[in-house]
Amino acid sequence: MLTRLHTLAQASQADGEFRAGGTDLHDRLRSGVSDGPLVDIIGLPGLDGIDRQDDGCEIGALLSLDGLARNPDIVRDYPGLAQAAAGLATPQIRRAATVGGCLLQRTRCAYFRHPDLACTRKGDAACGGRKGVHDNGVIFDQGGCAHPHASSLGMALLAYDGRVRTTEREMSIADLYGGGSAHDRDHLLAPGELLTHVLLPPPAPGERAAYLRAISRAEAEWPIVESLVRLFVNNGTVTEARVAAGAVSQVPLRLHGVEAALVGRPAQAGTWGAAAARAGEGANPLPQAAWKVTMLERTVLTALEQAAAHETVQTQTAG
Amino acid sequence: MRTTINGEFFEFEPDAAETAVDVIRERAGLTGTKVACGQGVCGSCAVLVDGEPINACLMPAIHMEGRDIRTVEAHGRDELHPVQLALMANEGLQCGFCTPGFVMEGIAFHDRWRAERGRERPTRDEIAAAMAGHLCRCAAYLGIYAAIADACEGEFDGVNQRLGPRVDALEKVTGEARYTVDLALPGQLEGRILRAAHANARVLSVDTSAAEALDGVVAVADLLEDHRQVRFTGQPVFGVAAVDWATAERALKLIEVDYEVLPAAIGMDQALAESAAKAFVGDRKTMASAAEQAPLPTRWDGNVGHARINGTSWRPGTARRRVAAARGGSGGALAEGAFRNHQQTHAALEPHAAVAAWEGGRLTVHASTQNVHHLRTLLADKFGLEKQDVQVESQHIGGGFGGKQGLYGETVAAVKLARAAGAPVRVVASRLEDLSYTGQRSGSRNEGAVVLGEDGAPRALRLHADGDAGIAKGTAAALLYGLISPWVAKDLKDRVVVNNTPPALPMRGPDAPSALWTMEQLLDDAGTQLGLDPVEVRRRFMPKNDIRDRLLDWAEALPAWRDRDANRGDERFRRGVGMAAASWVFLYNPNVEVTVSCDSDGLTVACSTQDIGNGTRTSIAKAVEDAIGLDRHAVRLDLGRADAPLGPVTGGSQVTASVYPPTYRAAERLAARLVEQAAERLNLREARAGRGGIAHAGGVMPWEEVLRACEPVSVTEKRVTERGPLGLRLNMSMDPDSPFPGFRRSHALVVTEVEVDTRLGRIRPLNVWTGIAAGRILVPELARSQVFSGAIQGMGYALYEKKVYEPATGHVLSSNLNDYRLPGIGDAPEVHAHFDEAGYEDVAHGAIGMSELATVGVAASVGNAVHHATGWRPHETPILPQAVVEGVSI
Ligand SMILES: Cc1cc2nc3c(=O)[nH]c(=O)nc-3n(C[C@H](O)[C@H](O)[C@H](O)COP(=O)(O)OP(=O)(O)OC[C@H]3O[C@@H](n4cnc5c(N)ncnc54)[C@H](O)[C@@H]3O)c2cc1C
Ligand code: FES
Numbered sequence A: 001m002l003t004r005l006h007t008l009a010q011a012s013q014a015d016g017e018f019r020a021g022g023t024d025l026h027d028r029l030r031s032g033v034s035d036g037p038l039v040d041i042i043g044l045p046g047l048d049g050i051d052r053q054d055d056g057c058e059i060g061a062l063l064s065l066d067g068l069a070r071n072p073d074i075v076r077d078y079p080g081l082a083q084a085a086a087g088l089a090t091p092q093i094r095r096a097a098t099v100g101g102c103l104l105q106r107t108r109c110a111y112f113r114h115p116d117l118a119c120t121r122k123g124d125a126a127c128g129g130r131k132g133v134h135d136n137g138v139i140f141d142q143g144g145c146a147h148p149h150a151s152s153l154g155m156a157l158l159a160y161d162g163r164v165r166t167t168e169r170e171m172s173i174a175d176l177y178g179g180g181s182a183h184d185r186d187h188l189l190a191p192g193e194l195l196t197h198v199l200l201p202p203p204a205p206g207e208r209a210a211y212l213r214a215i216s217r218a219e220a221e222w223p224i225v226e227s228l229v230r231l232f233v234n235n236g237t238v239t240e241a242r243v244a245a246g247a248v249s250q251v252p253l254r255l256h257g258v259e260a261a262l263v264g265r266p267a268q269a270g271t272w273g274a275a276a277a278r279a280g281e282g283a284n285p286l287p288q289a290a291w292k293v294t295m296l297e298r299t300v301l302t303a304l305e306q307a308a309a310h311e312t313v314q315t316q317t318a319g
Numbered sequence B: 001m002r003t004t005i006n007g008e009f010f011e012f013e014p015d016a017a018e019t020a021v022d023v024i025r026e027r028a029g030l031t032g033t034k035v036a037c038g039q040g041v042c043g044s045c046a047v048l049v050d051g052e053p054i055n056a057c058l059m060p061a062i063h064m065e066g067r068d069i070r071t072v073e074a075h076g077r078d079e080l081h082p083v084q085l086a087l088m089a090n091e092g093l094q095c096g097f098c099t100p101g102f103v104m105e106g107i108a109f110h111d112r113w114r115a116e117r118g119r120e121r122p123t124r125d126e127i128a129a130a131m132a133g134h135l136c137r138c139a140a141y142l143g144i145y146a147a148i149a150d151a152c153e154g155e156f157d158g159v160n161q162r163l164g165p166r167v168d169a170l171e172k173v174t175g176e177a178r179y180t181v182d183l184a185l186p187g188q189l190e191g192r193i194l195r196a197a198h199a200n201a202r203v204l205s206v207d208t209s210a211a212e213a214l215d216g217v218v219a220v221a222d223l224l225e226d227h228r229q230v231r232f233t234g235q236p237v238f239g240v241a242a243v244d245w246a247t248a249e250r251a252l253k254l255i256e257v258d259y260e261v262l263p264a265a266i267g268m269d270q271a272l273a274e275s276a277a278k279a280f281v282g283d284r285k286t287m288a289s290a291a292e293q294a295p296l297p298t299r300w301d302g303n304v305g306h307a308r309i310n311g312t313s314w315r316p317g318t319a320r321r322r323v324a325a326a327r328g329g330s331g332g333a334l335a336e337g338a339f340r341n342h343q344q345t346h347a348a349l350e351p352h353a354a355v356a357a358w359e360g361g362r363l364t365v366h367a368s369t370q371n372v373h374h375l376r377t378l379l380a381d382k383f384g385l386e387k388q389d390v391q392v393e394s395q396h397i398g399g400g401f402g403g404k405q406g407l408y409g410e411t412v413a414a415v416k417l418a419r420a421a422g423a424p425v426r427v428v429a430s431r432l433e434d435l436s437y438t439g440q441r442s443g444s445r446n447e448g449a450v451v452l453g454e455d456g457a458p459r460a461l462r463l464h465a466d467g468d469a470g471i472a473k474g475t476a477a478a479l480l481y482g483l484i485s486p487w488v489a490k491d492l493k494d495r496v497v498v499n500n501t502p503p504a505l506p507m508r509g510p511d512a513p514s515a516l517w518t519m520e521q522l523l524d525d526a527g528t529q530l531g532l533d534p535v536e537v538r539r540r541f542m543p544k545n546d547i548r549d550r551l552l553d554w555a556e557a558l559p560a561w562r563d564r565d566a567n568r569g570d571e572r573f574r575r576g577v578g579m580a581a582a583s584w585v586f587l588y589n590p591n592v593e594v595t596v597s598c599d600s601d602g603l604t605v606a607c608s609t610q611d612i613g614n615g616t617r618t619s620i621a622k623a624v625e626d627a628i629g630l631d632r633h634a635v636r637l638d639l640g641r642a643d644a645p646l647g648p649v650t651g652g653s654q655v656t657a658s659v660y661p662p663t664y665r666a667a668e669r670l671a672a673r674l675v676e677q678a679a680e681r682l683n684l685r686e687a688r689a690g691r692g693g694i695a696h697a698g699g700v701m702p703w704e705e706v707l708r709a710c711e712p713v714s715v716t717e718k719r720v721t722e723r724g725p726l727g728l729r730l731n732m733s734m735d736p737d738s739p740f741p742g743f744r745r746s747h748a749l750v751v752t753e754v755e756v757d758t759r760l761g762r763i764r765p766l767n768v769w770t771g772i773a774a775g776r777i778l779v780p781e782l783a784r785s786q787v788f789s790g791a792i793q794g795m796g797y798a799l800y801e802k803k804v805y806e807p808a809t810g811h812v813l814s815s816n817l818n819d820y821r822l823p824g825i826g827d828a829p830e831v832h833a834h835f836d837e838a839g840y841e842d843v844a845h846g847a848i849g850m851s852e853l854a855t856v857g858v859a860a861s862v863g864n865a866v867h868h869a870t871g872w873r874p875h876e877t878p879i880l881p882q883a884v885v886e887g888v889s890i
């Protein structure tokens, strides 16, 4: 069954799974992992733009990832976000996939995607991967599902202090995903709750950012781990930092230990190494995934070095 | 709902879950657009939506509303785009299954590039970024790079015909080529297979009543043979034919199977464990074989099959003593170690597929197969038919790589269902089924040793190879190594470790990559102990052989080799160059026949062989061109039909060596007959066959004209058997340096340059130089394509590809193209092909096969290059970042 939404007001009554670009959903429909009624939202008006104001930026949930990655305001003021969007999947996917869909996509765990295997996110009691194969599994384990969250964009927005607006409420990105203990879901929106916008605060003067994914093929590769780093440097000293990591836990994570080790330190090589060494603080990796702790430290280190080498964001006043 | 497809309005009422590709292929019947993954990974389904490439497999059908959709059919043979011309000219394709996707993405890229950058030549990286959403399993990436760059530079502007080397490229770049998955016979039903839910179980009962009662279900068929026993998860149990895929899928869920579940051993590690379950109970003669040759006589000990004799071992006791002595510090340099290779999946982009139709007692099967002729025999045997009552056809095959040589589940299901339904049935494996259940290259655990004397000459070799062929026998890496290694004391042993995973099949150069991965790396290490560099140690390893020595001279002179110790990269990104020598046996099929005939319209070659992208059509047409000078594109080809004269399997690197000589001779004889006719009928004086036509006193009469003037002629020729010593009829001819009469070997040397990111564990192959000594290169463009794809597929084996099983259930976790990682265009190194063509003059046309030769040594060369770069020796393929990060200290 298919419903098409033309106004936001219809959302709450709609019965079924929302479909935006369909790039995640149709993979699941084809393999038989998902079925049930669909509610197509691509026709909702006014949700595919970017509105850059002095006090931040509002991004429509139906904007394509390609549109996000190429938008001049985003490239200039939120370069890490643009890099993250440009670095994931393939050009064709980025053209069809939406910001909302990327945030709310379901896990890419092979157990979840396989129609014949058990998985808590499909409603089964136990996670197959936890007992079975999880060499790409979580290293900050919140229990339940063994596979990390899929969204690169969610991770990036965490580092940008992003918020989301839905048809019901407004909340932080962290609250969109919660603590990772809801093992049957990949986000905490209620059925019928539609994500309409992503909201970003304005960038800070003097900030630099870098996004990095550890991959072993050149393109179109899901990351082993990924990280987004924002550094705020004043007179050669790091005054503030945001460091987020993806593919490491059931939800995207902020690495507070790394941030604490950066603030107040000189913006120079020794600082990056010392801070990155704290990336694995608090990690409780699944056995086969333990090697990813080293990968995380090294990925964060590299992202810090790259951010430090990047131009600072030249914040401009919009309009 | 209304959309525009290729400029025409198209109205339809979409279903909720319908995608654009369903509309395009099923409703509009435009089968140029392919589906190879259905997941947005491979790009085979790319179409232009308002000018931008989009994965039609994921695009909801209703999103087509009001959009302008363009498919490859918009660029037919009269409206070729420069990108299509460039792909044909640059060999940017083999099997062609991925080609429509690359064409559409290429066109979009080209048009945007020209608008923004004019005739500037795009870089490799720019092309790779744009093509990142496309996979080509044949790995025609280097041709694709060149094609797109040339087209952007304007080289094909205003050109309206340039056909390039491959005679069927035009059908492929235009989407005209029809593959088995594209067939739609009148009344055709869709078949799906219910697969076993357990890895080892007895099927007690199957209840299909609910499924049969479902609206739209036409027939069911029992696919269980072998005493109701299933021995791997995913083994076919029952088939359903229904009006469409979705109905058949729904019906599968309604079938109830009652199993008696037995303990299983999943993978070789479980099968070798102390208290391992018995994977195979029953008559082992019925066990599948992963071997192309007859499986070795085997002594069974639980799950382990020991090869009773190893015919290529030689004084193994001496070898053992010498290894022990060397270990004790006397008697030369010893390198030994344990190595592992994971299974690699064929992953042809066209999945396994068959369409079967019965007419009275006659059966016609269209199948994606590497061997139409043999498939007919297998079908006749299985279904109790006379051969002449079975027809097998296959015009275009979207890749095979060894995985489509026999009669498999999907074909059996199609035949049984078609018989039960009284209608044609198509069975197409889903990507999950294809990556899970349709075969793979065996995995292995090898234990090897190399002992060299102080002078560097080999003293002893050991290879104990445990093969993981799933629920099959027939691995023979040690036996094979015996054939391609020097004749010294060698202790060679093959064991196959049978377990409850799908049976393995041969894959391009079966068993050799793993044997060389072990032995060529150990050879480097042993050489190092003696202070011998890799070239020198290989010179001394084999008895003197001119061909092999020329290859070593060539490698030694390569600037990258010479300077390899100077170009070491930096602290983090370390560079290294490594080499591996390889060798392969020469096969051809002496029973092959071809018929060359002509009538007033043209010349036709008939043979029951097929073209899976290897270029059989082109090899045959080129033989005619070489023999009588008729342009290869003018030769009509009647292939892929089992009732044509016997053709070779597309495997064992034997196609060209089997078909070229008889085609050449037949064309010559046909020309001679035409000369006689023409001289008589047209009164041509001093007529003789010349290049391109009949030369006579008054000039040259082109073949086209000759044919119009002559009566039809037909000539059949057989591949003549080359005779070995004592006049023995042998498929293989003598090699002076081989102890085995009848084996003639080809040689290769692979030199690979890698860059290792020691921090994040990524290995980037930068350059591969492949030296091939396989005699004369009859079709140079195809040979280069084989070298390129051999190198890139070898990279997949070395660096990315790994079939992973769920250890408790036996399902396959690497069952989609995100998790089963094929090399993409950005992963393709530069490949430099070098052909040393002399030394095989005693063989017909001086040429032996080379397709497998081009890939078997690649992984070993990568291992040696990584070692050169980092000082760390990889032991396992694929070499994943985890191993690098754990192995290399920084
Ligand atoms: C080869 C490949 C590689 C990839 N690599 C990456 C990667 O590295 N990182 C990454 O993050 N992603 C990656 N992706 C996934 C890709 O980003 C997602 O498929 C895509 O972003 C989903 O967007 P969509 O609009 O198509 O979502 P849909 O498929 O339409 O929807 C996805 C889910 O979100 C829900 N949804 C969508 N929009 C809304 C809304 N506005 N309100 C409420 N619910 C909504 C839907 O109900 C559905 O459950 C990759 C995909 C492919 C094919
Ligand atoms: S079939 Fe659509 S991307 Fe592979």
Ligand code: FES
Residues within 6 Å of the ligand: B093, B094, B095, B096, B097, B098, B099, B135, B136, B137, B138, B139, B140, B349, B398, B399, B613
């Ligand atoms: S030509 Fe690309 S998959 Fe065969």
